[in-house]
Amino acid sequence: MAQVSLKDVSKIYADGIAAVDKISLGIENREFMVLVGPSGCGKSTTLRMVAGLEEISEGRIYIGDKLVNEVPAKDRDIAMVFQNYALYPHMTVFENMAFGLKLRKYPKQEISKRVIDAAGILGIKALLNRRPKELSGGERQRVAVGRAIVRKPLVFLFDEPLSNLDAKLRVQMRTEIHKLHLRLATTMIYVTHDQTEAMTMGDRIAVMKDGIIQQAADPITIYDSPVNKFVASFIGSPPMNFMLGRIIKKDGKLYFDEGKIIVRIAEEMYKKLNPYAGKEIIMGLRSEDIYDKLFVSSATAENVVKVTCEVVEPLGSEVYLYLNTGKHTFIARVGAHDRPPINQDMDLVFDMSKVHFFDKDTEVTII
Numbered sequence: 001m002a003q004v005s006l007k008d009v010s011k012i013y014a015d016g017i018a019a020v021d022k023i024s025l026g027i028e029n030r031e032f033m034v035l036v037g038p039s040g041c042g043k044s045t046t047l048r049m050v051a052g053l054e055e056i057s058e059g060r061i062y063i064g065d066k067l068v069n070e071v072p073a074k075d076r077d078i079a080m081v082f083q084n085y086a087l088y089p090h091m092t093v094f095e096n097m098a099f100g101l102k103l104r105k106y107p108k109q110e111i112s113k114r115v116i117d118a119a120g121i122l123g124i125k126a127l128l129n130r131r132p133k134e135l136s137g138g139e140r141q142r143v144a145v146g147r148a149i150v151r152k153p154l155v156f157l158f159d160e161p162l163s164n165l166d167a168k169l170r171v172q173m174r175t176e177i178h179k180l181h182l183r184l185a186t187t188m189i190y191v192t193h194d195q196t197e198a199m200t201m202g203d204r205i206a207v208m209k210d211g212i213i214q215q216a217a218d219p220i221t222i223y224d225s226p227v228n229k230f231v232a233s234f235i236g237s238p239p240m241n242f243m244l245g246r247i248i249k250k251d252g253k254l255y256f257d258e259g260k261i262i263v264r265i266a267e268e269m270y271k272k273l274n275p276y277a278g279k280e281i282i283m284g285l286r287s288e289d290i291y292d293k294l295f296v297s298s299a300t301a302e303n304v305v306k307v308t309c310e311v312v313e314p315l316g317s318e319v320y321l322y323l324n325t326g327k328h329t330f331i332a333r334v335g336a337h338d339r340p341p342i343n344q345d346m347d348l349v350f351d352m353s354k355v356h357f358f359d360k361d362t363e364v365t366i367i
């Protein structure tokens with residue numbers, strides 16, 4: 001069993017600033033947990049504290065049932081894969097992968113078996129006699145993962161392992177690490193700033209900002225029900241659109257008035273939005289929940305808005321429209337063959353059953 005548990009864990013560096021601020025997180029046995037957030041939010045520091053590479057200022061970390069605060073890194077039964085791979089240049093791939101086992105005085109035969117098994121899993125058997133400089137970026141990455149696998153650790157830690165690879169290889173390695181997790185069925189903690197990696201790989205995602213976990217949940221919950229505007233904006237590509245406006249009450253009905261455009265609010269949202277009548281509020285809408293009216297039969301005048309289409313960006317499978325209300329710019333994702341004329345007004349439909357609302361001051365989710 002290798003669950004990992006962080007209880008009120010902080011890291012305060014010499015400058016007195018909390019890089020990690022009292023975070024608590026439980027990672028289940030065999031779970032793939034992704035820590036995601038912008039640069040400097042404390043992801044790496046958190047991972048390094050789990051690894052034992054960074055002292056814990058406050059709180060407790062458990063691996064399995066064991067409190068590891070005072071346990072040195074080498075005795076924690078974890079293996080870490082770094083962004084820069086940290087391979088030994090003078091050693092062959094075999095020697096690089098075998099190194100950790102040799103240090104731990106494993107018998108030669110056992111080392112050989114483990115290295116060859118791992119090389120088989122990763123498809124690098126043919127490279128075992130090469131040195132790192134004779135490998136491509138993707139191959140080096142595999143060796144770094146291989147070096148972690150041979151240890152058969154309780155927990156794997158990954159610190160931005162794909163960020164040095166080109167876009168195509170990154171997507172390929174993403175799938176491979178995913179498959180590896182299914183095959184090894186080991187607890188993994190994976191740090192990235194890339195929301196796509198987080199969404200596609202994680203059983204659960206912990207979204208961090210300023211040393212604090214904003215939300216930890218499965219990817220779909222994070223995407224559909226973000227707890228605040230930061231999470232809503234960080235997860236999803238293109239990011240969620242936001243508009244500042246006012247809730248208006250007229251003849252018992254609620255509307256969102258953006259200044260230039262007005263849309264009617266769905267009745268099921270009245271209960272939560274009534275207290276905001278007359279007040280400013282932030283509305284959020286994902287780009288896939290906005291349609292070109294030409295292709296919608298069920299639109300009513302109250303969810304149709306007239307806006308200017310400034311840029312049409314065809315991506316092959318879909319088209320991004322860059323739109324302007326006169327007060328806010330936003331993006332809609334429409335069908336692959338939609339080509340509205342640019343710098344002209346067009347009618348769009350907002351799917352008002354999908355909108356989110358955030359408190360203007362606290363940015364906490366209302367709906």
Ligand code: ADP
Nearest residue numbers: 013014019037038039040041042043044045046
């Ligand atoms: P992330 O991995 O999310 O990019 P880090 O965990 O590396 O963030 O860093 C979190 C914060 O701690 C940042 O503000 C960073 O500048 C600071 N920090 C990281 N390492 C040190 C250090 N050794 N000394 C002082 N501050 C540090």
